[in-house]
Amino acid sequence: MAVPEPYTGVTSSSPVRHHILSVLVENKAGVLARIAGLFARRGFNIYSLAVAPADDSQRFSRITIVVDAESAPLEQIRGQLNKLINVVEIKDLAPKEALERELLLATVEVDEETRQAVLDAVAQANAAIVDVNDTSVTLMLAGTPAACDALERQLEAFAQIELHRTGRVALPRLSSEPTRN
Amino acid sequence: MQLTGAQALIKSLEQMGVDTIFGLPGGAILPVYDPLIDSSIRHILVRHEQGAGHMAEGYAMATGRPGVAMVTSGPGATNIVTPIANAHMDSTPLVVITGQVPTANIGTDAFQECDITGITMGITKHNFLVTTAHEIPRAVAAAFYIATTGRPGPVLIDVPKDVTQAMMEWWWPETIEDLDLPGYHPESAIDGSLIAEAAALIAAAERPLLYVGGGVLKSRASAELLAFAERTNIPVVTTLMARGAFPDSHRLHLGMPGMHGMYAAVTAMQQSDLLITLGARFDDRVTGRLDGFAPHAKIIHADIDAAEFNKIRQADVAIRGQIKDTLLALDAATTHVGDIAPWWKTIDAWRDEFPLAYDPQDPAAQLRPQAIIEAIAARAKPGTIVTSGVGQHQMWAAQHWQYEIPGTWINSGGAGTMGFGVPAAIGAKAGHPDRTVWCIDGDGCFQMTAQELVTARAEGIPIKVAILNNAYLGMVRQWQEMFYEERYSEVYLSPDLPDYVMWAESMGCVGLRARTMEEAIAAIDLANTINDVPVVIDFRTDASEKVFPMVPSGATNDEILVHPSQRGA
Ligand SMILES: Cc1ncc(C[n+]2csc(CCOP(=O)(O)OP(=O)(O)O)c2C)c(N)n1
Ligand SMILES: [Mg+2]
Numbered sequence: 044m045a046v047p048e049p050y051t052g053v054t055s056s057s058p059v060r061h062h063i064l065s066v067l068v069e070n071k072a073g074v075l076a077r078i079a080g081l082f083a084r085r086g087f088n089i090y091s092l093a094v095a096p097a098d099d100s101q102r103f104s105r106i107t108i109v110v111d112a113e114s115a116p117l118e119q120i121r122g123q124l125n126k127l128i129n130v131v132e133i134k135d136l137a138p139k140e141a142l143e144r145e146l147l148l149a150t151v152e153v154d155e156e157t158r159q160a161v162l163d164a165v166a167q168a169n170a171a172i173v174d175v176n177d178t179s180v181t182l183m184l185a186g187t188p189a190a191c192d193a194l195e196r197q198l199e200a201f202a203q204i205e206l207h208r209t210g211r212v213a214l215p216r217l218s219s220e221p222t223r224n
Numbered sequence: 225m226q227l228t229g230a231q232a233l234i235k236s237l238e239q240m241g242v243d244t245i246f247g248l249p250g251g252a253i254l255p256v257y258d259p260l261i262d263s264s265i266r267h268i269l270v271r272h273e274q275g276a277g278h279m280a281e282g283y284a285m286a287t288g289r290p291g292v293a294m295v296t297s298g299p300g301a302t303n304i305v306t307p308i309a310n311a312h313m314d315s316t317p318l319v320v321i322t323g324q325v326p327t328a329n330i331g332t333d334a335f336q337e338c339d340i341t342g343i344t345m346g347i348t349k350h351n352f353l354v355t356t357a358h359e360i361p362r363a364v365a366a367a368f369y370i371a372t373t374g375r376p377g378p379v380l381i382d383v384p385k386d387v388t389q390a391m392m393e394w395w396w397p398e399t400i401e402d403l404d405l406p407g408y409h410p411e412s413a414i415d416g417s418l419i420a421e422a423a424a425l426i427a428a429a430e431r432p433l434l435y436v437g438g439g440v441l442k443s444r445a446s447a448e449l450l451a452f453a454e455r456t457n458i459p460v461v462t463t464l465m466a467r468g469a470f471p472d473s474h475r476l477h478l479g480m481p482g483m484h485g486m487y488a489a490v491t492a493m494q495q496s497d498l499l500i501t502l503g504a505r506f507d508d509r510v511t512g513r514l515d516g517f518a519p520h521a522k523i524i525h526a527d528i529d530a531a532e533f534n535k536i537r538q539a540d541v542a543i544r545g546q547i548k549d550t551l552l553a554l555d556a557a558t559t560h561v562g563d564i565a566p567w568w569k570t571i572d573a574w575r576d577e578f579p580l581a582y583d584p585q586d587p588a589a590q591l592r593p594q595a596i597i598e599a600i601a602a603r604a605k606p607g608t609i610v611t612s613g614v615g616q617h618q619m620w621a622a623q624h625w626q627y628e629i630p631g632t633w634i635n636s637g638g639a640g641t642m643g644f645g646v647p648a649a650i651g652a653k654a655g656h657p658d659r660t661v662w663c664i665d666g667d668g669c670f671q672m673t674a675q676e677l678v679t680a681r682a683e684g685i686p687i688k689v690a691i692l693n694n695a696y697l698g699m700v701r702q703w704q705e706m707f708y709e710e711r712y713s714e715v716y717l718s719p720d721l722p723d724y725v726m727w728a729e730s731m732g733c734v735g736l737r738a739r740t741m742e743e744a745i746a747a748i749d750l751a752n753t754i755n756d757v758p759v760v761i762d763f764r765t766d767a768s769e770k771v772f773p774m775v776p777s778g779a780t781n782d783e784i785l786v787h788p789s790q791r792g793a
Contacts, residue, residue, distance in 0.1 A: 068407070069407060072353065073341065073342070076345065077345055081346075084346050122531030122535075126529070128349070128350040128407055130407045131406050
């Protein structure tokens with residue numbers, strides 16, 4: 044999978060000109076490799092990618108891809124994706140038309156001194172504590188990419204054991220139609 | 225009816241109307257070779273799997289029907305990767321069946337295991353790993369459907385050995401829905417409003433040009449193209465992949481554009497104010513340096529593949545659909561064309577001043593390759609099919625032979641695969657046993673796949689091969705001469721190592737040699753009388769001969785170099 048270019052002057056989760064593709068695919072072996080391979084081959088940059096079954100029958104999956112629309116014209120990315128036989132439907136969403144959310148999970152080391160500061164940060168970010176022991180706290184935030192960025196920056200002050208983000212999923216805002224179907 | 229997976233596979237191929245398979249067996253595909261004995265399908269046993277792939281391509285390009293190749297797993301499968309990539313670049317419909325290790329062994333580095341679906345993901349239109357015998361009919365039917373519809377291309381079916389050995393209840397997918405391809409919608413109706421826009425551009429153009437690509441052949445739209453061109457009087461160029469889509473002898477035809485295109489064709493593209501682009505893709509070999517390509521032209525771009533639009537050159541009107549339908553609609557909508565008489569005057573002046581040129585053949589001097597091609601062409605029956613390898617000989621064969629009908633020029637365009645010519649000729653002849661097939665080959669190319677002449681002899685496929693033996697990797701030599709100060713690096717091959725005549729004879733072919741024009745004519749005439757075995761002629765040609773015109777790589781098409789005899793002082 045293409046490694047994203049370093050985006051200068053912007054936060055880690057907001058590429059200069061990103062676009063969200065919500066791609067419905069047949070849930071067949073290798074379909075993710077087909078998509079990743081296509082992006083790598085054509086020099087399209089993937090910023091993040093999230094995959095999950097799209098229906099109970101397990102026949103389809105939805106892949107939410109945040110693409111760097113500077114690396115190639117969106118029309119090309121869509122056009123080439125569309126040629127993959129297992130791709131059933133592509134919806135694209137401009138960031139301003141999209142409700143974007145992602146999940147952040149982090150385990151942070153705490154001691155007597157830092158425990159309260161971590162809890163404050165969690166409260167301030169509207170995050171939740173999901174696990175604790177004597178030395179660590181695991182917390183979770185489901186929020187906008189910007190909120191996840193902000194929390195991630197705050198947590199840098201503490202000794203982090205692990206921090207994972209899922210990459211975003213998105214739906215069109217109810218107030219706007221998707222740009223194209 | 226209970227069948228083994230192998231029987232179902234062969235029966236499915238029969239169901240698809242397959243008459244010929246090019247292949248070579250091995251462990252993982254063994255079960256499928258057994259029911260083949262009882263099938264009406266002809267199997268052509270190749271000597272190298274690359275040969276099977278190119279034969280299937282030649283068959284497909286000559287007949288318009290998908291070519292079928294079958295090979296074993298591991299090295300058998302990797303040997304056919306080059307033809308698959310080649311077919312992908314040139315949009316040739318191919319169905320390639322590969323054996324695979326038993327499903328239980330997949331992922332264990334089993335003997336002759338290789339991830340061929342992974343390897344070919346980027347060079348097939350689609351591929352399948354079949355995991356149950358029940359799925360075989362659907363996989364085969366879907367493979368043919370995908371390979372032949374929309375923009376054609378190669379499809380690979382990987383079949384594990386246990387799947388071909390398992391039993392299944394025979395069934396056949398009767399409808400498109402049965403193929404279960406919810407994401408595949410190859411055809412689309414022509415948008416009438418775009419046709420009207422295109423017709424308006426045509427009406428307003430002063431220097432229109434029909435830029436014809438291989439898609440016209442794929443869409444079988446030559447008759448519609450001829451009708452439209454004749455009615456509108458718009459000049460035509462045919463790319464390397466489209467030679468034969470429009471008669472070379474026609475007054476409206478300016479010839480091939482591109483790096484080694486005709487001066488008038490290249491320059492007309494440069495100066496055009498409207499390129500009516502039909503099934504072509506603005507390949508870099510056609511455009512030259514892109515920022516200097518056809519700077520004044522508006523673009524109408526018609527293609528079945530929407531991803532071609534605005535990929536290289538922004539279109540003013542992009543029309544998705546079969547070229548045949550587009551041409552019919554365009555013909556109906558084009559009520560008038562601007563006054564293009566001045567445009568024709570300019571074009572005719574280019575044609576007069578810069579026809580295709582080469583130094584005349586001096587009877588005492590070494591053979592001129594162009595003269596050889598013209599001599600073969602002059603003695604060929606109408607409908608003769610020409611294949612070629614890749615290099616100078618390919619460009620001369622594209623330039624100096626007059627292609628009048630579709631499917632008579634078969635070459636490797638997008639990939640430029642040396643060694644394509646001989647096996648492609650065998651495949652073309654297998655598809656059209658009644659037609660004469662000449663392979664115009666280079667000595668370098670011939671050495672890459674010549675062993676398939678054994679196949680040709682054994683299977684009774686009497687092709688004719690003209691080796692333009694310049695003792696060099698000539699095209700590379702030409703670049704080194706022109707752009708690397710004549711510093712020749714690893715391009716010399718020797719004229720007589722191997723001895724092509726002895727080699728041909730050892731493969732059961734007739735081997736001939738010609739050093740003079742007189743010998744050349746005699747050899748061609750003799751070859752034309754031989755119809756039972758393949759013939760190979762070793763023409764000793766002048767190594768210093770270069771292909772002109774030429775647009776140097778990285779230059780714009782305005783910097784085209786014509787033949788030295790045509791350059792002013
Ligand atoms: C498989 C492959 N390897 C290398 C090349 C690069 N290449 C292009 S033309 C050419 C020379 C071909 O030599 P020959 O067949 O003798 O033809 P000529 O140019 O002499 O007519 C080479 C090496 C290629 N196109 N394909
Ligand atoms: Mg040569």
